[in-house]
Amino acid sequence: MAYKILIADDEPMLTGVLAERLESDGYTVYVAGDSGAVLDRLGLRPDLILLDINMPGMDGLELCRSIRDTVSCPIIFLTARIREQDKIRGLQAGGDDYITKPFSLAELSARVEAHLRRDERQKRNTNLVSSHGLIVDLAGRRVLWEGREIRFSRREYEIVEFLVMNQNQIFDRERMYELIWGLDAEGDSRVVKEHIRKIRNKLLEVTGREFIETIWGMGYRWKK
Amino acid sequence: MAYKILIADDEPMLTGVLAERLESDGYTVYVAGDSGAVLDRLGLRPDLILLDINMPGMDGLELCRSIRDTVSCPIIFLTARIREQDKIRGLQAGGDDYITKPFSLAELSARVEAHLRRDERQKRNTNLVSSHGLIVDLAGRRVLWEGREIRFSRREYEIVEFLVMNQNQIFDRERMYELIWGLDAEGDSRVVKEHIRKIRNKLLEVTGREFIETIWGMGYRWKK
DNA sequence: CGGAAAAGTCAAGAAACGGTCAAGGAACGG
């Protein structure tokens, strides 16, 4: 699975170059041009965020705090400021690292990798989430029931993980498609319902229970 | 407010060290040495529980289930067992994580923090607005009365949410139609009154009360 | 009181939605 990186910057010149490089490094890249877009994209559960400290809309530090309220992935600031004081403030706001412009792509690439590595190591232990006896192993990307694995395809697993991680919320197909597929609503959100069907079948077959409920006209929700 | 952590373990050596570390991390710590004490302390509404799986009295898994009947905070098992099977059984009993002894205090500390954070996030994502005992769950897009759901269709829910969120204002049908259906005032704003009727019926049936009032010639308003 | 405008009620057809299936195409692994 490719790591997802969210670039939060409003200079198309820069984001273009960054995206190109990171994609060639094998990452999936998303770009958000303003604070609102950044917060929207958090649902994608990026593995790392590159954050321009001077974004239109919210102040960068403020934005960083908001991000931290939602996700815990590494955040690397991109900035022209160089004063030590700024560095400290950034880290206090929940940033993990700081790269000052101009920087070389090689350097950025290296730091991104380092952070992902470290984060990965930290995560590996912990990540099991359970719900009604169903265990979702986030690190291993698999689902267990009474010790046995229920085999899901990639998309199926991603949907299960997504719903389990956002149990109390309800998502219509459009929104799920945006958040899980990540593309900008290209394509047809009807795929979602087909995947949901497959998932339900597998879960029902193995567990004999229903886990995903449909709220007519509103969307799907993981049963509490 | 400091988070409250309940340590359920009968080895004073261990609980002492744990408590010391967690207190220095800024948490309020309670210790319970046997199953009975644990259940007693649940009244304190701890934010997280560290549970030794081998406690005198009840079996750890059993105890875990009992705890789950009362509180929903994260439970981290402390144990010497290491088999994958045990891990899974623990999670099925309602545990959230599993740390095998011996563990480093740093690791424990990190996991405690991670769980508290996740729990906090989840709570915050549950946006509730209440009015006269009626609870509107914005994330789940549903309406509750005395813990029970009142089922509304999508439009109905949208109208309820809209009115509850704008309690002191009066909206005529035209305006509600524009604001809830969206811009293009295509169609006929008479639908609104039909939906209002349905909503009133459902609310009245379940709660026996009136929530929406009509201001003659002006529109509708959520009762204060 | 009486008429007009506003609001409420009801039933029925239209539209939207979700579930299911089958099949073509893309991606993957050997």
Place this chain on the structure above:
DNA sequence: CCGTTCCTTGACCGTTTCTTGACTTTTCCG
């Protein structure tokens, strides 16, 4: 390169919900 798995799409059908029009009741005001 080939076979397999997975993803996506289109079509169909039953169900729920939305909308509409006709009709009734309430409210206001001369």
